[in-house]
Amino acid sequence: MRLRLLTASLLLLGTALRAADPAPALSLELGKGVTLPVVLIPKGTFMQGSPTDEADRGNDEMQRFVNLTSDFYLAKTAVTVEQFERFVQETGYRTEAESGPSGGFGWAGDTLVQKKEFTWRNPGFTQAPDHPVTIITYPDAEAFCQWLSKRVKRKVTLPTEAQWEYACRAGTTTAWHNLGDEAASNSIAWHKKNAGNQTHPAASSSVNPWGLHIGGNVAEWCLDWYGPYESGPLTDPVQTNQNLSDKPRRVLRGGSWSRDPKNTRSAARYRADARSRNADIGFRVLCSVAEVTPPPAPKSAPSPAATGGLLPRMDGGSETSVGRPSAPVTSSHPAPPTTSHDAQAHGTTPTETKGGPFDLLVGFMCLLCPLVVISLVIWLVVRAVKSKNQGAPPPVPGSRGGRTAGAALADALQQPSGSGRGPRIRLVEDGFWILVDLARGSTVRYVYRPHGGMDVSGQVQYQPGPDGQYVYTGAKPESVRVTEAGGQPMDDAFVYDSDNRDTRRDNAFDRDDNRPPTYPSAY
Structure with missing residues (x-):
């Protein structure tokens, strides 16, 4: 008895330790030996954004308390050239930079320039298969996620902005996920001062406490539209309103090889048009913990063979199946006669007849009623327009409606x-x-x-x-x-x-809600 209790206790302890492991990994199989490692991120709470005393913070990083209620898997690195190429091989997909007439924005030696030859295959600098893929638009990233969802039978999406920052911080509260100063960022992020104007292997930087290579190298798309933070506390936030910026833009996170070190901070936010195709933009995927099971197949109707060539009726009778020769009727409830001629041929009295005078009258009334209603509506509309024209003053020549649009x-x-x-x-x-x-x-x-x-x-x-x-x-x-x-x-x-402003506060457009301003395009 004691041995069994000890064994059970050890099993429970092992289960608890595995559950407490903050970063167990899983490899998603992409086919032909290519995998995509993901790390389990446990649900939890954190302060999103940066404190007001953080150096180089943006004024759109207002702190808020966030509660994430579900565990999720997040890719250990940004999606690599090899992983994206596997998707293209299987689907024949062409990115927006490839299918469009102008190409993407690649590195031309001193700046990003748009040329037809710049695509994910050629960003303007040499890339190895393990480098993060670039010149990827938001729709390109979505297409990859949809393909991967079907392949691995899990829901695969881009992370929300809150999920991305929560995973990046991994429980830390400093500006970067290792220390709070810019010098420390050299070991965890490729940025403008250490990248040499190009990407580097996706797993070449130091990992955060949860085993993620995150921050720097390429800016990563998130699900959210860019806008001022909604004040917290919030649960599983995601911004679905696209009209909170000067134009609709998607959120980018992490900074990149072409941007300053401060842009690789955990709280740093960026934004770009969803179809931006730059050599410093890539993406990272998130997938569900539970596998997605296909919906159960609908129950099939009984076969004609099982019912003697008849399909069941809702009223308990039966009718001849369509498209198949009928088998001899063996049911104890034969099909009812369909015409009076059939009934007379079999020596029986029909119980119901169709096509009589009353049925013709009903059909005629059903046809007439809609015509009457339509005629009545047209008459009312014509009468209303006529009445309005009679009572309106004559328009001024050369104007619309009597006044110019400008006036x-x-x-x-x-x-x-x-x-x-x-x-x-x-x-x-x-x-x-x-x-x-x-x-x-x-x-x-x-x-x-x-x-x-x-x-x-x-x-x-x-x-x-x-x-x-x-x-x-x-x-x-x-x-x-x-x-x-x-x-x-x-x-x-x-x-x-500015010296003659309306001081009223009862208008929503003019209220002082301490909302941070939006910005012009980051790219």
Whole structure:
């Protein structure tokens, strides 16, 4: 008895120790001897972002408490050239840089330049199979994940921004996952000062406490759209709103061989258009712990042979199967007669007949009712339009609806504060927001004056988010005016000076929510 208890205790202890292992590994088989090692990341909580006293932090790294509720596997390194090539061999996939007319942005000796010959096969510098693959767009990375999901029978995706930082930190709270100073980053990340203008083997840097080679080498795509952090505490956060930046951009994490060491910090955030194809952009995959089992096959209907050539009916009767010769009926409930002629031929009395006068009348009414309803709707619409035209004042010649679009828009922009419309331009530390009543894609021209400087003119294709269209100027301007909107001159109708701002706080567009500004394209 004691021996059995001791054996059971040892087994339980071994199970507990294995469960407590922070980084057991698994190798995903890609075929032809190629594998992709992943590391188990345990669920947990952490402070995402950086403290205010961290050197070189970005103002978009506001700290928040995050709770991740599920374990997950994360690739030990960024996806390598060899692993991506295996995907291409099996599927024939062509990346966006290969299929597009202009190629990707490769290294031209002193800067990244777009040329047709620059693709993942040739980023402008020599790569070995174990280097991280580059010139990969977000859709390219998604295609790889979908292929891998089917091959390994696990759900494979890109990590969320929170999952990436949690795995990178591995329980640490310093700027980098080994120490808190820039000099320490040389051993854990390839960056602008030590990479020699190219990538290096994906597993050539020191690992973090959970066994991941993470940070530097290539910037890695995440699932999130870029935007200011939602304040915490949050559970399993992922940003699905694409309209929180100056244009829709996806998050990139980790820094790269072409960027400064500070960009390889655990909390550092970056962003780029989802179709950016640069020689310093790659990706890392995340996969589920549990294998994905295919859904059970639907129950098949009884075969005709099993029912004497008949398929069961919902009412307990039966009907002849379609597309097969009927076998002799052996059921104790033969099929009912279908016509009165059949009934008379068999000497029986039909219990139901079809096609009588009443059925014809019902069919005629079903056809007539929709025509009556449609006619009534058309009559009501014509009457309403006619009534509106009779009561409307005649339009001014040469205008639309009696007023020019420019005049209508100018009036809308100049409505007094008491109208409830609120200010239409809001100045922030790095630029300003424009909110106008204008169709998406229309051109808005503006002029702003930097502090102590001369007027600067510019234009933007109006693609507003919830707060309007953001324009980056690098510093808070003194004044802004809209000169043209949707092709209609505004005659400097709307001028906004930083010394003459609307102080009301009841308008969502103007409220002071301490939101950090968004930024221009990182690439």
